[in-house]
Amino acid sequence: MRFIGQVLPVDGYFVTLKHHLTKNYSKSLTHLYQPLIGIQAVMLYQTLLHEIELEEEISPQTHHTLMNYLNIPLDEIYKARLKLEGIGLLKTFKKTKENTTIFTYELQGAFAPSDFFRDAMLSQLLYHQIGDQKYNMLKNHFVKTYSENVGEDITVSFHDVFQTFTPTLEVVKPIRSEEESPPVQTADFSWLIQMLTQRMIPVGRVLTAYNRKLISQMQLLYDLDSYEIEKSVLWALTEENYLNTEEFKTACHDLFKSKHHDSKIKLTEKVEKNQALPKSKPVTKEDMLIHELETISPKQLLEDLSGGNQASEQDMKIIREVMTSQGLPSPVMNVLIHYVLLQSNMKLSKAYLEKIASHWSRANIKTAKEAMEFAKKEKERFQKTPQKQQQRTSYKRKDSKEIVPDWFKERKVKQTKTVQSTQPVIDLEKEKAELEKLLNQKVQHNNRF
Known part of the structure; x- marks a missing residue:
């Protein structure tokens, strides 16, 4: 930036x-x-x-x-x-x-301070930033907890006191007003609603206003896909089908660790994806291709290369495993997919992908342009290697300038004549006739039986 x-x-x-x-x-x-x-x-x-x-x-x-x-x-x-x-x-x-x-x-x-710890995203970020010991100390200091031995909770609800003919508003105790902190809607709630409905789980009990905000924040914080959010929600449901928020946050964090090999969550400055691209608009076809590979996702690239057909689950699984195991950025993975498909007749070979990906990972390639230049150099190097070997061999044979004495040449000519004279002379016509004779005898023998 x-x-x-x-x-x-x-x-x-x-x-x-x-x-x-x-x-x-x-x-x-x-x-x-x-x-x-x-x-x-x-x-x-x-x-x-x-x-x-x-x-x-x-x-x-x-x-x-x-x-x-x-x-x-x-x-x-x-x-x-x-x-x-x-x-x-x-x-x-x-x-x-x-x-x-x-x-x-x-x-x-x-x-x-007390409201800060009620905000799921900020409190989780602070937890990962300063560690559990310091975090718990601050939380115990700022958030006052009441003794559990206070008796039975007999507080009445809104519907116990008021009556309305068109109850359209849901009473929620917000941390901030809507004007101050607009909710972040990143999770695919239509998918979650469908999933909960199919399992006969009360949607309104799970997807409350607070839980919707929490789910969106956790998806944004841990960069989780929709199916991972679904898995975390199901994991954190109680027997009464309420969402246990602490278990849900723990499940999201565990999924993040399994995806990113125990990487730590830390608030850092965002690096733009197109930072390595030239400021001017792409002019050549190669520049346009690099720009495209820098901006689209591997899934979209596969679908574009297959004429708009949906990318198969097996191909996406292969790409995901290679990306996570080798730590390749998305633009570099796009170049790798494009290169492998061109080299292997549009077949996505996992072994071939892994072999090149490990090489590119050791070379510390970070952008699509670097990946394309590196792939070109490697291809040229492999093409030139057999040619150089052949040139070196022919050079030794043709351009040899050793001085050979006349007596050595005469001796070599005599040896050649001797070998030719000692070799038996083969009569091709005679050999052909004998071979035909043997074949006829074998055919007659077989007809006899």
Whole structure:
């Protein structure tokens, strides 16, 4: 991702605060957000927060002011801003007026510590970032748990108190309002609904508003496919068909570890897939092919090469096993699939894939362009090797310039004549006649019996 040039020192900015801050917001920033986004992002948030009282309504501040306050380059400020936006602490608006760019930074309220631990994604990220010992210490400190010996829960529900003729709203106790934190809809709930219905499991009991948000967050966090989410949901269902959220999160994490060989979950900056591509549009056919292989998925590539037919489950299983075992990026895997299909008459051989994939993995190939260039060089090298061997052999035979004495040549000629004279002279016509005679005798013998 490009950082330089996105913001200029002369660009102005205003700061606004969306909501009132919670009482313990500074503790949340220090102990809960800072391990995830870093000290520069937290310092930028606090600097913008305390500038609200100082800024004037008419003239904006310039980003040069922030560079002086934080004593860091502008590209680092831009990186910190993106982290605040990604974690949900900042919204940025941009407008251009009279050749002047003005940004409006709208600060969002940080979670209170107790609410932070109720958010499934943030709490899981913090758990993987600081470890279970520190995480449990912070959770026990900030989240107050009541004693279990408090008696029977006799709290009435909404429907026990109120009556309505058109009950269309489901009462849910949200962590944030919909305006502050719009739900992330990434999971395929239509598939889950169909799966639960087929198994006669109450859909409304499992896919509550909170559980839908949790499922979407876990799918995004662990990069799970729909069938893996289905497996995790079934694993975490209780006997009463309620979703045990802790078991569901554990199941998602176990699936991630099995897919990625115990890799650790850690919040890092996102690297764009097309970062290695040239900025200019592809011109040649090869550039267009590289661009295509960088952007599509292996499944889509298989379907394109098979005339739009759906990729078989066996082929996808082979590709998945090779990708996970060798750690090849998707663009490199696309080049490998394309290369193997061309070399093996459109057959996807697992052994051939694994052999080349292990070679490319050791060569540390990361992009489609690198993979194509590497494949070309290897093919040229294998084609030239037999030719060089043949040239070296013929060179030794034809271009030999040894000085041979005359007496050696005469002796060699005599030996050749002697060998020719001693060899028996074969009469081909006579041999042919005898062979025909033997064949006729054998045919007559067989007819006799």
